[in-house]
Amino acid sequence: MRSRAALASVLIVLAVVPAACGGDDSAVGRSTELVWSKPPRLLVPPTLPRDRILHGEVRNEGLKKITVQAGDVKLLDADGQQVDGLVTFIQGYAHPRYPYGRGPGPGPSGYPEEERVHIGQVTEIKPGATRPLTISWHEPAGPRTPVSIDYGPGTLKVPTVSKANSAR
Amino acid sequence: MPGLRLVPHLQPHVRGDQTNQSGEGSVVAFLSSKLDFLSPSRRTASILIVAAIAGLAALALPSAAGAHSERATFFPDINQGDFPVYRTEGSSIVVCRPNSRQLIARIRDNAVRRENTKLLKRCIFYNIQRAVDLAGNDTRILVLPGEYRENPSRGPAPAGCEDVYARTAAGSTNLTYEEHQRCPHAQNLIAILGDTNGNRICDSKCNIQIEGMGEKPEDVRIEGERTALNVIRADRADGVYLRNFYIEFSDFNNIYVLETNGFRLDKVVSRYSREYAILSFASDHGIYENCDTSYSGDSGVYPGSGPNGRHGQPDAHGHRYGIIVRNCDSHHNTIGTSGTAGNGTWFEHNRLHDNAAGVTVDSFNAGHPGMPQDNSKWSENLIYDNNNDLYTDERDTYCSSTPWAQRTDPTVVCPTFGVPLGTGLLIAGGNANVVQSNYIFNNWRNGTMQFWVPAALRDEQDPEKTYDTSSNNHYEANCMGVRPAVLDPAAVDFTQCQGTRDPNGTDFWWDEEEGRDCTEDQAGCVDNDTALGNCWVQTGSTRNVGPNGAQPSSNPPPPLLADCPGIDLFRPGNSDKQALLVPCATWSPENPNPPGCDWFTPRQEPN
Numbered sequence A: 001m002r003s004r005a006a007l008a009s010v011l012i013v014l015a016v017v018p019a020a021c022g023g024d025d026s027a028v029g030r031s032t033e034l035v036w037s038k039p040p041r042l043l044v045p046p047t048l049p050r051d052r053i054l055h056g057e058v059r060n061e062g063l064k065k066i067t068v069q070a071g072d073v074k075l076l077d078a079d080g081q082q083v084d085g086l087v088t089f090i091q092g093y094a095h096p097r098y099p100y101g102r103g104p105g106p107g108p109s110g111y112p113e114e115e116r117v118h119i120g121q122v123t124e125i126k127p128g129a130t131r132p133l134t135i136s137w138h139e140p141a142g143p144r145t146p147v148s149i150d151y152g153p154g155t156l157k158v159p160t161v162s163k164a165n166s167a168r
Numbered sequence B: 001m002p003g004l005r006l007v008p009h010l011q012p013h014v015r016g017d018q019t020n021q022s023g024e025g026s027v028v029a030f031l032s033s034k035l036d037f038l039s040p041s042r043r044t045a046s047i048l049i050v051a052a053i054a055g056l057a058a059l060a061l062p063s064a065a066g067a068h069s070e071r072a073t074f075f076p077d078i079n080q081g082d083f084p085v086y087r088t089e090g091s092s093i094v095v096c097r098p099n100s101r102q103l104i105a106r107i108r109d110n111a112v113r114r115e116n117t118k119l120l121k122r123c124i125f126y127n128i129q130r131a132v133d134l135a136g137n138d139t140r141i142l143v144l145p146g147e148y149r150e151n152p153s154r155g156p157a158p159a160g161c162e163d164v165y166a167r168t169a170a171g172s173t174n175l176t177y178e179e180h181q182r183c184p185h186a187q188n189l190i191a192i193l194g195d196t197n198g199n200r201i202c203d204s205k206c207n208i209q210i211e212g213m214g215e216k217p218e219d220v221r222i223e224g225e226r227t228a229l230n231v232i233r234a235d236r237a238d239g240v241y242l243r244n245f246y247i248e249f250s251d252f253n254n255i256y257v258l259e260t261n262g263f264r265l266d267k268v269v270s271r272y273s274r275e276y277a278i279l280s281f282a283s284d285h286g287i288y289e290n291c292d293t294s295y296s297g298d299s300g301v302y303p304g305s306g307p308n309g310r311h312g313q314p315d316a317h318g319h320r321y322g323i324i325v326r327n328c329d330s331h332h333n334t335i336g337t338s339g340t341a342g343n344g345t346w347f348e349h350n351r352l353h354d355n356a357a358g359v360t361v362d363s364f365n366a367g368h369p370g371m372p373q374d375n376s377k378w379s380e381n382l383i384y385d386n387n388n389d390l391y392t393d394e395r396d397t398y399c400s401s402t403p404w405a406q407r408t409d410p411t412v413v414c415p416t417f418g419v420p421l422g423t424g425l426l427i428a429g430g431n432a433n434v435v436q437s438n439y440i441f442n443n444w445r446n447g448t449m450q451f452w453v454p455a456a457l458r459d460e461q462d463p464e465k466t467y468d469t470s471s472n473n474h475y476e477a478n479c480m481g482v483r484p485a486v487l488d489p490a491a492v493d494f495t496q497c498q499g500t501r502d503p504n505g506t507d508f509w510w511d512e513e514e515g516r517d518c519t520e521d522q523a524g525c526v527d528n529d530t531a532l533g534n535c536w537v538q539t540g541s542t543r544n545v546g547p548n549g550a551q552p553s554s555n556p557p558p559p560l561l562a563d564c565p566g567i568d569l570f571r572p573g574n575s576d577k578q579a580l581l582v583p584c585a586t587w588s589p590e591n592p593n594p595p596g597c598d599w600f601t602p603r604q605e606p607n
Helices: A002-021 A113-117 B026-033 B040-060 B100-103 B110-120 B126-134 B162-169 B179-180 B395-401 B576-584
Strands: A035-042 A051-060 A066-069 A072-078 A085-088 A122-125 A131-136 A149-152 A155-157 B094-096 B124-125 B140-143 B145-148 B188-193 B209-212 B218-225 B230-234 B240-250 B251-260 B261-271 B276-281 B284-289 B292-294 B299-304 B323-326 B329-331 B335-340 B344-347 B351-353 B355-362 B377-379 B383-386 B421-427 B434-438 B440-441 B448-453 B473-475 B506-510
Touching: A035 B576, A051 A122, A051 A149, A085 B094, A085 B576, A113 A122, A122 A131, B100 B110, B124 B126, B126 B140, B126 B188, B179 B188, B179 B230, B218 B230, B218 B576, B230 B240, B240 B251, B251 B261, B261 B276, B276 B292, B284 B299, B292 B299, B299 B323, B299 B329, B335 B351, B351 B355, B355 B383, B377 B440, B377 B576, B383 B421, B421 B440, B440 B448, B448 B576
Parallel strands: B094 B124, B094 B140, B140 B209, B145 B218, B188 B230, B209 B240, B218 B240, B230 B251, B240 B261, B251 B276, B261 B284, B261 B292, B276 B299, B284 B323, B292 B329, B299 B335, B323 B344, B329 B351, B335 B355, B344 B377, B351 B383, B355 B421, B377 B434, B383 B440, B421 B448, B434 B473, B448 B506
Antiparallel strands: A035 A051, A051 A131, A066 A122, A072 A149, A085 A131, A149 A155
């Protein structure tokens, strides 16, 4: 479940980052309707040195509304194996409406659509609109580093980000 | 037929009581059996009085409103009502248990024992709800030592309540007020419902005082037994006063006060709730005092949707704060005290310790009147040792695999939400709060933490209000990272910062967002403040102080951490810091360590 979510986020990032940031030729030249509205940032949490958080804002430059389900995105390593990760479409920390074990669920995967939007597990982006996007993952050791994103219709390479920022 | 549903509860029967299974019958028969220790003349007089009261109460009860719309809550009028005052005189009903006599005999204090012995002769009910049913306005319900399981309030749905009970069984906690009137025990063991005509103002069973008469709170025990959502519900029950008892094991709230103008909880020990030990919501003129709340899956004390009308200004009575929490000890919960839209509340002289987080207020969700959170105050509290790790792998496995009803050790708390473990006080999207003259120490992550919460998260779609939270909060004269010699707020000199060094991870953590000063009830962002910003006093006699008089630690450091009065210029904050918070939103026991989130990993104890 978590891996699907992470992969979903990765998909968005890969699709967007190369096109919008312009500095990474690792992405396949696949057209996409989502672009980063400004370059995303990759963070290394100070207490979690093996984790990564990629965050920024994406804009729909297409002509149609796009709905992205976090759980539909797959982050893949060089062998095509899925790498766990997490994608959210919210700007800050959100507190779920449902306490754990009560109401729909258990956990966010069982929430209704409205609540999944609330906690950033799904987003709808109208043409020209922007949405925050945060992707986090545990950086795997060695060759299991994510290299591509499977977003369903196609596959994109994960852009290489040479410099990570150490957040406070 | 909601009005008729009330009638059975007015019949002074004891039904379904474990200790009195054969107690079905008339009030006279019941009273005769229970008052046989009285002389015949006194017994007859007592029975007649009770029967008369019951009859008058029945006549006085109007029919309930029959609306079935979803419950929406509204604040009481801040200029009406007041804080209840403890009463020792006036009409009263005495409640006891079959073994109360033996328990009274064990009371050590002679005066208390004599008083209880005297009251025992007036006992007419074995269940508190029976007394509530009988009570009129201003009635005191005197509860003698014993264990109150309120068995008549349990059991299958009465006729006409099948749908309400079925929805409750399916997980709904949201009934209309009218449904509670019609089926008061679908979700509540003891229901005090004060509004009979649907105008949201108490007109019946107002100023009810329920008091345990024992020597200490534990002498009167009210047991939820993990079945009822709420053990006591006071709903539109203006003036309710609950005092001197022990209460435990609710599925939702041990004590739930809703839409009530005037309430007071004094000397209540509340433990082992699945979620909240004591919760008030959309209520005003309330006092929590001398409480001990612990081992709750959410919070020990929750004044949520606190009084919102004042916005820091006194009401007609001169009360700047509509709810006061004082002299309480809240510990070993997920959160010591919390409040979504926890407005207008003053916390003073409390001990908030050994929780996963000591204090939170927030603006996270819709459905809470009074957003965004504002104008609360914490002064002269001890906020410490909030490093209780409820997020271990073992705990996650246990909580996700063990239903509430099957959890055998009540001290093993299952958190219902994720919080930044090791935090003393968290203001998440709050405005114009005051944190003043507290001792805040040994919280291994942060002594205090403050960050922005986007308005969209509370379903506020006005883009002008996106950044309308986390503004004008004021921190002054706090003693950070210093443990006083005694942990008794009554014995601590809060004008000094004295004790042994016991640091927080970081004293003040801020995401550096300076919210826009939007007037809450106006469209767009109408900014009437041009002077105040978030600020931490760093100079002068009211500065915040660390060990040995040092400056407290902070992230960011000064001058980014603004001295008072702050810098009243909107700033969106440090997006990297804010990004660190986002993955934590997906926590659950099934997803216990979201990538990128370190809230649920205990910090090392600071050196």
